[in-house]
Amino acid sequence: MSEEIEKLYKDMAQSIIDGDSDISVDLAKKSIEMNIPPLDAITKGFVIGVNYIGDQFGAGEAFLPELVMAGEAMKAAVAVLEPELLKLGEARETMGRVILATVEGDIHEIGKTLVGTMLSASGFEVTDMGVDQPADKIIGKALEIDANLIGLSALLTTTMVRQRELIEELDKENLRPRIKVMVGGAPITRDWATKIKADGTSEDAVGAVQLAKQLVGKA
């Protein structure tokens, strides 16, 4: 590998660590001009940065704004490279398709948005339906896009029961284990997740990425 390309990969990783979308986009464009395979640009360049900042966050060395900005810079870079991938007929290997939503009657979404940012930065296709979403709508959307995974958020003890309702609905329709469910939110404990037969829960966005990878068999 030429020194120039090596430096480009390093700069790519750094642009993600710095959370700088302008630079990550420029570098993505530059890699196309240099005829670097877009998949290499992602996996040898940008992803290194995402992994680094994720590890730093897990170790308490990086903070939420840095994590989110890294995710945004990643998304922006991938958006530049994706058309090139399509042209070449080689899609970026997706980690899986995820639906995210906050349950009906609940309007909290900061945690869910973070999870979405981190999942898409890690190679998942994320459809974030937003807040206050009834179970049937979520399931409908999941079937529509052939989702592997539903991430359900609830911040209130009064709305967390909706997570159980959705899982029961999926079971009734025999949609599991085809569609896995992960639950999250401030009041959600592992006990709760077990009790309602969810496939897993995580306390934070970095842990949610790990969990999602496990659930789609790509950990």
Next chain:
Amino acid sequence: MRPKLTLLSDYIIARILAEAYELLLRPGIKVQNEEARHLLKREGVVIDADTHVAQIPSSLVHRALESAPREFYLYDYHGNPTVHYGGDSVHFDPGSSGITMLNPDTLEHDTTETEHLIRLLKVAEQIPQYDAQSTAVICHDVPKDIQDSYRLYLALLYSKKPIVTGAFTNKTVQEMIDMLALFAGSPEAAREKPRAIFDVCPAPPLIWSNFGAGNLIQLARAGIPAEIVSVPLAGAAAPVTMLGTVTQHTAEVLAGIVIHQLAHPGSPIVWGGAAAIFDMKKGATPMGAIETAMLDCSYAQVAKTLGMPTHTYLGATDSKLVDAQAGLESGITAMVGALSGINMISGSGMLDFLACHSAEKLVIDAEGIAMAKRMIGGVKQHTDTLATGFYDDKINFKGGDFLKQKITMKLFREEQHLPSDIIDRNSTRQWKESGSLDAFGRAKLRVKELLASYRRPELDSDQTARLHSYMRDLAKKAGLEELPRLEDLEVA
């Protein structure tokens, strides 16, 4: 805008000063040091031959206040000015001269020896909230004659920060001045960039003891900074009223400044103290009492009127354990000290009326200090518009919108103090997973980490050799053949 705490009106401050000048004349100041009396007499001060009470006129005080510097710095090992005495600068250092240390496992107050002081030095060295070290505890494993010098010796070996120290005799203060000169290379070098400052205490009420006044004179002549630590006890060794106590404090400090400046005009001197109320139930001197903090805030205001650098004793507790009382007394009083703009606030880490030190408390107190420093950082305007500029075309009316703004990443560290793991902001589950610890439990872990990560500063080998040999000589003269062995330090 920087928040400030003031308790006294200009009118009251003027009256405090006026009455303090009266106290200097009547009843006067008892000066138990012959040389100090000589310096005063030379200026025409009337001194009673039997009682040694001096009547110090305001003209002499004015002259002393004119020659005393309004600001100066303490320097680290590398010669960088890192502690600023003057204006409203605020620094914290661990309390000094404890005689016991909390054993984190047995919760006993162990008599302090070399290993305890080294442990405290190692911990404080790595905590950024402490701008200076202190000679924190007395090492009872060396003879009394060399205990003062020995504490400074250890601080010089194990730290690069400036040092707040002190001496309990005229002999040891001279030895410590010599030690600093030897370490710096010459007396001039030690004076030019002072590494240490010495606490010097008058005795309440209105007494400058033989060793107190003697120390002032020696330090002034050496040009090594001195910090007057006047300790009026409201209701016992000073008037019961706060204003009465602050006035006595003012008179004691002014008398000290006169003696100090007569010995050498222009030498650095600090308006400090460890004023406290006297507890009428237990006969104790509570350092964590709010009135103690109020006395300190008040005398600092008097000092600031005169433009003098300031010191106080706050951030300590009277509790015997690192418990809720320790947290609230230390945190609240550290906040009062910071809001009062006091240049050096000593006392962190200390329990039990300043008798007992705790490394665990030092790491917890650092968080209180960080909060106090954040507080005096104030609410700042970082952006041209206060809010409207944040709502650009990317706003989706979603809760996470602002996390995605570059300015958030740029400014969050300035706007928010990011606490260490001492402060628990975990979810209940995370907290349980990390051992369900309370602040003391977390502090124990943090101290262990700090002791493991500590590296002794690399010092010039000639310098350390001079230091060792000087200390060894002092020890020999005191009848000690061998100094205690120091871990990770080969003494040639």
